Amino acid sequence: MGFLQATKYVASLPQVNIDELVCADVHCVLLDRDNTCVPQGTKQVPPEVKSWVERAKHAGLRICLISNNFFSTDVAQTADEFGVLKIDHAMKPAPFALWRALRRMGVSRDKAVLIGDQVFTDVLAGNLAGVSTILVRPQSVTDLFYTKLFRIAEHRVLNNVTFEGDELQQ
Numbered sequence: 001m002g003f004l005q006a007t008k009y010v011a012s013l014p015q016v017n018i019d020e021l022v023c024a025d026v027h028c029v030l031l032d033r034d035n036t037c038v039p040q041g042t043k044q045v046p047p048e049v050k051s052w053v054e055r056a057k058h059a060g061l062r063i064c065l066i067s068n069n070f071f072s073t074d075v076a077q078t079a080d081e082f083g084v085l086k087i088d089h090a091m092k093p094a095p096f097a098l099w100r101a102l103r104r105m106g107v108s109r110d111k112a113v114l115i116g117d118q119v120f121t122d123v124l125a126g127n128l129a130g131v132s133t134i135l136v137r138p139q140s141v142t143d144l145f146y147t148k149l150f151r152i153a154e155h156r157v158l159n160n161v162t163f164e165g166d167e168l169q170q
């Protein structure tokens with residue numbers, strides 16, 4: 001069960017407190033793309049996500065998109081839009097892409113946080129890689145077919161979890 005537990009639960013990426021990350025001596029954010037930054041089925045980054053990334057960069061956080069998405073051009077487009085590094089075909093929950101990103105940025109595991117919307121890929125990858133994790137709610141309820149299967153299991157894992165900021169989403 002421990003490996004499926006996130007360090008923190010926040011309703012959405014824009015609600016993740018950047019000052020808190022900086023105070024916790026976080027230097028880099030490993031950021032999931034699909035349904036964390038870009039709603040499934042769209043290629044549009046919502047303005048509040050874009051502005052969160054801008055503020056995070058301004059606060060000195062380094063960011064690397066870590067995406068399981070096979071469409072490299074989509075991942076590259078978002079990385080360009082954000083002006084951040086990216087790794088596609090990340091194969092989360094395997095931890096290797098996370099370690100690769102940290103090596104590239106010269107940041108140690110204890111100074112990184114992974115933010116994503118899925119327990120069985122993002123949270124598990126973060127825990128296997130030894131970095132802390134923030135689970136956000138998926139931006140869109142539309143999921144790929146194999147993600148749907150994981151969502152059923154996720155529902156059980158997240159049964160008693162409260163997400164910070166959920167009350168603002170209603």
Ligand SMILES: [Mg+2]
Binds near residue numbers: 036
């Ligand atoms: Mg995702």
